[in-house]
Amino acid sequence: MTGTAALPLAECRDLPVLRQRGQHEVFCGLTGIIWLHRKMPDAFFLVVGSRTCAHLLQSAAGVMIFAEPRFGTVILEVTDLAGLADAHASLEREVDRLLARRGDIRRLFLVGSCPSEVIKLDLSRAAERLSARHAPRVRVLNYSGSGIETTFTEGEDACLAAMVPALPATDDAQLLIAGALPDVVEDQMLALLAAIGISGAVVLPSRR
Numbered sequence: 001m002t003g004t005a006a007l008p009l010a011e012c013r014d015l016p017v018l019r020q021r022g023q024h025e026v027f028c029g030l031t032g033i034i035w036l037h038r039k040m041p042d043a044f045f046l047v048v049g050s051r052t053c054a055h056l057l058q059s060a061a062g063v064m065i066f067a068e069p070r071f072g073t074v075i076l077e078v079t080d081l082a083g084l085a086d087a088h089a090s091l092e093r094e095v096d097r098l099l100a101r102r103g104d105i106r107r108l109f110l111v112g113s114c115p116s117e118v119i120k121l122d123l124s125r126a127a128e129r130l131s132a133r134h135a136p137r138v139r140v141l142n143y144s145g146s147g148i149e150t151t152f153t154e155g156e157d158a159c160l161a162a163m164v165p166a167l168p169a170t171d172d173a174q175l176l177i178a179g180a181l182p183d184v185v186e187d188q189m190l191a192l193l194a195a196i197g198i199s200g201a202v203v204l205p206s207r208r
């Protein structure tokens, strides 16, 4: 608005919106996987999506050469999208293959994307079935990181919310810190809280 006099509010309302700032201009909720997988070394994030989703993750995270990745994408092909193939069956086959190869995985997140939502793939049912099949070694959960439902940190929020029902019940009054902080920041924060008399604070997600 440099160089122009401010308009009265009533006149402003009549002007067309040229550009809206805010949450619309950030990446979709899949990006939360980049910091969540660093925080949870026993977890694997399996995006059920398209090549676009795979490219987004790869370019956001960089390619890991020396370590086994802890996130990946099962690509929905045209036949899945057109309803010509049983996407549930192929998803479960891929999960079985992954878990047979990777004994270090304890938590598996099936992450919904725009394509899986458009074809209404029921990931919560798939997670239930897979959890029953792979319990007690692996717990399978699901949440949506799609750009239709989430932007940026909302994907992390959805992941944390998916973990809440599985938390152990307690009658203790506890402070729960929600959000993936770097380990060193988390340690400092817990030490500071203890120093001001708030002990027993817990963090979600936990490292294990």
Ligand code: SF4
Pocket: 028, 029, 030, 049, 050, 052, 053, 054, 056, 112, 113, 114, 115, 145, 146, 147, 148
């Ligand atoms: S979830 Fe949607 S917005 Fe995000 S990368 Fe995949 S297609 Fe794009």
